[in-house]
Amino acid sequence: MWGGHISEAARGTQNADTRDERAAAADPTARDASGDAQAARQVNAGASAHHEMSTTRRARSVLGIRPFRRLWAVTYLCSVADWLAMLGLTGLVTKYTDDYLLQNFAFVGVVLTQLLPGLLFAPLGGLLADRFDRRKVMICADLARFALLFSIPIVGSPIWLFVANFMAGSAAMMWIPSKDAAVPNLLRRPDQVETANQLGLFMTYGLAVVSGAGLYSVLTGVQTTLGISPDAFGEFGIANAVVFINALLYLASAILIATRIPELSLRNVHPVPESTAASRDAAASDDEAAEDQVGFIAMVRQSFSYIRRTKLVRGLLIGMMGAFAAGGAVIGAAKPYSSSLGGGDASFGLLFVAVFVGAATGLAMVPKLARRLPHDRLFGVGIVLAGMALIVVALSPHLAVSLVAAAAVGACAGAGFLTGVTIIGSQIDDAMRGRINAIYQSLLKIIIFGSTAMVPVLIGLVQPHKVTVWGNELIIDGTRPVLLGGGLLAALVGVIAYRQMDSRRTEPILADLRNIMRRRPRRMNGLLIALEGTAATDTGTQAGRLADALRTGERDVVLATDPALDDERLQGIVSGASLSSARAQALAAAAVRADIVERDIRPALDSGAIVVMERFVDSPLAHLAAVAGLDSSELEGLADWATARLRPDLAVLLDTDPAAGDAEGGANGTSAGPQHWRVQQLLTEMASADPQHYVVVDADGSPDEVAGRIHTAVQCALAGKVPGLSKRGRPKTDRDSGAPADDTAGPRDGETEDTGPRDGDTREAGERATQGTAP
Structure with a gap:
């Protein structure tokens, strides 16, 4: 792990080599697959x-x-x-x-x-x-x-x-x-x-x-x-x-x-995670009838039943029906609308270019926007903004205003379309994906075809009138009310789709929209709690107990990583590259920590979860400065780079008597001595320098006693500051779990046990970062 275990990593070289050989023998493609997955992990939100x-x-x-x-x-x-x-x-x-x-x-x-x-x-x-x-x-x-x-x-x-x-x-x-x-x-x-x-x-x-x-x-x-x-x-x-x-x-x-x-x-x-509504409803559809045992009529019935029960799909189709109807209104009214602006064929060509340039821009911006706004929210917001921009087009008195608004319509519509297709591909179960995709494409053609055919009829029902706006003569014909109606329809349907699809009802949408407008994205409503301590402190066990205690609240809680498995990863890097110097090992440890932040912590924070992490930054810095003798300022710069300056909202320092660490180290045959005293002193100095983000907890006593103190300290420090935090409850104790004190609680119903990365595992590791389940 990043910090605290570099010496253990060096001693574990032989075991890591043996483990790698066994993994390679069992799966020759594991190394390539794992490498490919790690190379692409920065795609994560x-x-x-x-x-x-x-x-x-x-x-x-x-x-x-x-x-x-x-x-x-x-x-x-x-x-x-x-x-x-x-x-x-x-x-x-x-x-x-x-x-x-x-x-x-x-x-x-x-x-x-x-x-x-x-x-x-x-x-x-x-x-x-x-x-x-x-x-x-x-x-x-x-x-x-x-x-x-x-x-x-x-x-x-x-x-x-x-x-x-x-x-x-x-x-x-x-x-x-x-x-x-x-x-x-x-x-x-x-x-x-x-x-x-x-x-x-x-x-x-x-x-x-x-x-x-x-x-x-x-x-x-x-x-x-x-x-x-x-x-x-x-x-x-x-x-x-x-x-x-x-x-x-x-x-x-x-x-x-x-x-x-x-x-x-x-x-x-x-497979779609079982925690999603779409996955649960797909499972219900499978319970009704196995697909390989039903005919086409039953599959059609099953499809409509799935749409009726699944809010995500229902909202998606409702939103796109409104968007497609508005798109048909734009297509059908484009030529006469350009004439009403007094620009003739030239203005029609400019409007055409503006819409398609905007659409291309929207398609290109979706991945960046999706990093700051979940797809279900992005879809509804895109449809609403497209409708509002279309209203501006309908009321525009000048070609310049119309071009800007038309480009905005294209950008929002393009973003909404790509987001909808992405939701189908990533959040709809494979057993239903083909039918939902076909319905989506069919609605596109039917609604655009029908609305495009009806628009000329509606335009013809309104007689043109000439008005003067800001000294410019403007023709008010049937295109204006048609486009206005299309914009209102799209905005209304976008709101309905948003309310159907939104998976973060407790989180304000305005905060997400402000985050989109920032040049540097702010973390979305998540909370990072770090447990810091010396190498003798069982921060891993206490982090697991704190995560279990916090799960009694309304917020999703994520235990970011398994320390033992990350130690194995660091051992593999150190042994595989034959790293011996302290600086080289520190860089390898920083690489492991950077991967954890990118893979697990940031996606969980962006989803609004509470993330509990043991020995996040300060403990590794203190350990490397005390044990390896590295410069503290250089280590801080390396930590800032590895974590992108991510810092905990609250750090809990487990204050323990270093003499206990000396005794434990001597019993295990490991070196301790004054190093533990030096690490504890550096951590205490860090806590004193930042009292607003630190709480110090006495870590002497039984694990149950320490867990109770930590939970109480966290509740007091965050009371009134964090919505949805558990107000009652206590950490799970040995008596509750029936497990030894050094074992963390197992996964609850509906959770996936976080087993860390395995050799050859090409699944998205970030999925494990959303394992916390709100009660």
Whole structure:
């Protein structure tokens, strides 16, 4: 552990080597998996601004996962094929007829026949994703799209072109839910879902659009560029070649999925923690009927039952329905609204750019915002702010104001959309994820399609009026009340979604919003209590007892780490690197402490929990200064860097007679002598220098007596300052637990025992930091 045990780490080298050899023999991939997990741990929420992993590093971390990287490449192929199909089929259908009206309908017809299956068959795709092997579903869908598109040039009929395009769109509705539901199972940790979704959106609506349009331009311009005679390929030669290439991209996708990504068949790799409402309701659904034993009708019934019982999902869908309706109002009213500003087509283009630039900004900002605001709160806040910005757009008297407000609408809507997709991927049980994702995508298409179609009708019911605002003539037409209504609807639905989804009802939302606006994030309502003492003091046992006593209150309580297991980690580092000098060992100990802070402590504090930690900083500093003879100021600088200047809200110093440590050290054959006296003196000086954050407790006596004193001291020090702290109760004693005095209480019902990191364990260690359960 960071401090207090460097000498023990050196003595434990041989045991650590033996343990590592056994672990490597049992699992040859454990070392690589563990290293990958440790390399990416800084993605965890709660890091300070200068500790946050950059977007590039997070993307590289996710793309370093081979199955996901291959799926990302497959998604690129299919997305390029989708955009190429839209352009290529439009070009082909215009060559099938000379009728001017039909040629003008070509693009609209292609787009509608691609979108219509999403209105009809998206829920069916979710059922297939949850019922059958997702990899096989994706392979069959790609092969179907290949066959359908390959047949279009062969048949040569405009009617078959639209029919085949419709059927290919239906196959896409089978492919997308399976892909989206499989993504979380390819990642190492649930917190990577957000970055994976960002990469997917960037691929689908960024890189693939440019690639598809560029490929179409190259293929259609080859004759002109190379000076080839138009008769060389025939009337339909180039157009047919574009569609054939389009079909081959789907075939390549099917081959890659079948041969290179077997991991798509995995299920429930990252189970949703049982403490979440979504997980409990999923378990209830499983109790109703096993999915492999029910038919499609029963699965549909089960899905709606799950939505009805789960506030998280219900709030998510309600919020997105309002957001999508407002989005449809913006799409349908954009052109006439730009005319009301007096800017014509130029203002329409600027508004279009502003919305999409804002959306891109919102998508990029979500990971940083999520470090300061939980996803369930971020979703509701994003929808509400999007509605309020849309109200500003409706009331705007000038183009400049409209551009800023439109960009804000795009940013909030983009953040809300990505947050919703992330919630589905990380907080919805794998058994229900495909159906919820399909419903989410289906609602997007249905509501946007319906609201976009209704908006022109509503606009036409209001006669335009001219008014003068600040010397500028402004046209008040039907677009203003439509946008105003859309903004009010989005804000209202966002509030409803927030109240449905919020998991931190006791914590004020204004504090979280103020934290977002700060340049350096402030800790979110958490509380860090440190137990400090000499090496002879059993701070580990007392930390566990204090955590058990505090769990009688309303706040979640987290015992940050198991000291013995962290000592083993330090021993492994020291022995593996053959570190012998005190400075080198201090750096290794600081690395272990920095990992604990990033992995366990900060995420727990950001979730509003009370974190109890033994020998956090001051005890290690005193020990290293006294035992290793290192400079105190240098050690303080190292501690500040390792913990990002995180300090306890309350430090409890266990004041014990160092003579007892001398006797214990002599009995165990370890050196003690004046070192314990020096450590105790340094700790006492630290407590005297900071009386506002320190309480000193007499640690002489039985463990039960000491635990009672600690609990009383903590209650007195924090009385009236910390809401939700236990007001009654006492630490669990040996008589209560029936365990020896040096054993901490075991996990309660609904808790997960904190066993510390294990070799080869690639699960998110931060999940263990939320093990405390509020009664």
